[in-house]
Amino acid sequence: MSVQFLTYLFIGLSFALYIGIAIWSRSATTNEFYVAGSHVHPVANGAATAADWMSAASFLSMAGIIAFEGADGARYLMGWTGGYVLLALLLAPYLRKFSKFTVPDFIGDRYYSQIARLVAVVCVIFISFTYVAGQMRGVGIVFSRFLEVDINMGVIIGMAIVFFYAVLGGMKGITYTQVAQYCVLIFAYLVPAIFISLMLTGNPVPMLGFGSTMDDGSGMYLLDKLDGLTSELGMTAFTEGNKSTVDMFFITAALMAGTAGLPHVIVRFFTVPKVRDARISAGYALIFIALLYTTAPAVAAFARINIINNVDSMEYAEAPNWFTRWENSGLIAWLDKNNDGLVQYRGGAALAPTKPVYETGRGESGQRMLDNEPGAGENELYIDRDIIVLAHPEIAALPNWIVALVAAGGLAAALSTAAGLLLVMSTSISHDLLKKCLMPSINERQELMFARTAAALAVIAAGLLGIYPLGFVVQVVAFAFGLAAASFFPVILLGIFSTRMNREAAIAGMVTGLTFTFSYIVFFKFISPELNNADHWLFGISPEGIGTLGMLMNFAVSLVVMRLTPPPPREVQALVEQIRVPKKQEYHG
């Protein structure tokens, strides 16, 4: 059976499953719509959190980045998992005890201030919105590559599905679809990894195959072999990094604190019944996430070996099907610098500028002609990093059903994250903005109706961003973490661990952290991109890692302002004492 038929089959089956779950788990009350009635089992919540968290970036892009960056890719591996330790130890149990619906709820109540609540609402919507636009693009890419439908059609189909279960089911519907989506995406990620690990190392467990010997009779460890191959071709050895230690440190810290401060992840811990469930649930979530995150570097190493072995010194005229198909999609390019008809894959950029710009017409060997100047060095091959996960099963010549499975997995990853983000945005609007600020008199039924309307509008807005992508949105996604780290993380943390922390300090801290981080990013990314290199960065910290410095400034400003201004009212101090203890108790002021 053809790849295309199987892809339709798998995607159709998985969509039918998601819709079935949505119908079965409709929400009738705001409590169910916002936090699934707080009745979710901790294991189910762990799986839902994992699917919520692992986006198109984790599933489609991460292994590709590691494949080309090697050791430097560790910042994503550690950064996007280490945050769960912070979440489990410092935030989740206390926010669960607080038992409201949203992050702005906590900030508004803890800092007895409508301004703080509004600042939080704006941050939630901004962070979630930039993030969701990336997911919708991911949906579009999967559809257009595999089903050969128009990218816009893909986005519209994706929107329709999310619309159905997010608007109808709210958090309850989303939670159970996310559990199903986790199963689909992890199966789709592990199956090809297992096959490829068996082929290369004879070890069926890809996480261990990564550290095993090659199955080619050489008895060499896979990573040594890969280091040898990469060095031979004039590339940075796979297990060596290019980034400076200080930059790695700051980026990893920003990703960790940002993860712990992301509203759509935090809200998942409001859905379990008890404080102790919130603690263990973070542990289950990390196990589910680690299954993919410990496989990703293995997939990356396997892919790099397979690409080098299959492509370097290959005659273009005999290029495999996948190579020409991705070239036709504009994600692979070959510039025959020495006119020998062979593909030389070496270190350095093949093209200048690095992204291919195609001309019409074909070269002598049948390759697409390029408008780019040749890059320095002998490298003739450009490969887009985002295609690695999708193309690898074909590169390794795995059966068609596995190729189709990966497409369904990528969609599951993108849709589950999009749904979680859309729900957080709609909750912020109907609950935090309307009910708590603008229209406190609305009743439960009206609030639920506003929540559904807001979810519907958010789906449509996200879809439009997928169809008409704004360049800046794509750029900013990577920085959502830095902004979350510099704004939410310190305020929530100090709000729990210091009874003295007050309104003035929280607002001053958030404004400082956000303004600094935002300006630094905007300066290097948009105002003076030509200065965006290590020589001009503050202390050698790239815009990707600057959120950590913003976070430290937020902490410093908060701690100083807190001492110069009056302590919070007694009932707020009592609230803090109360959320620190799991048992429900009478407190006496």
Place this chain on the structure above:
Amino acid sequence: MSDKNDSYWRANVVLILSLLSVWFLVSFVCGILIVDFLDQFRFFGYKLGFWFSQQGSILFFIILIFVYVWRMNRLDADHGVDEDDQA
């Protein structure tokens, strides 16, 4: 706030700080700061520093959360603040 709750909170903070020092050690220290030094040692097919940064730290993170859950459940029971207890 009662003294009982005070000592519960202190024990909780001590536990968090000790677990977070391990968290810092396996990721930031072993995976980033001294990664080149550790890379001269082998751990099966990996260079040791590389292993910490790409796989090992993640395994430690999981262990840390489960140790925390286990210790906190005991701490809750010892201090009589378990949410199942009746006041």
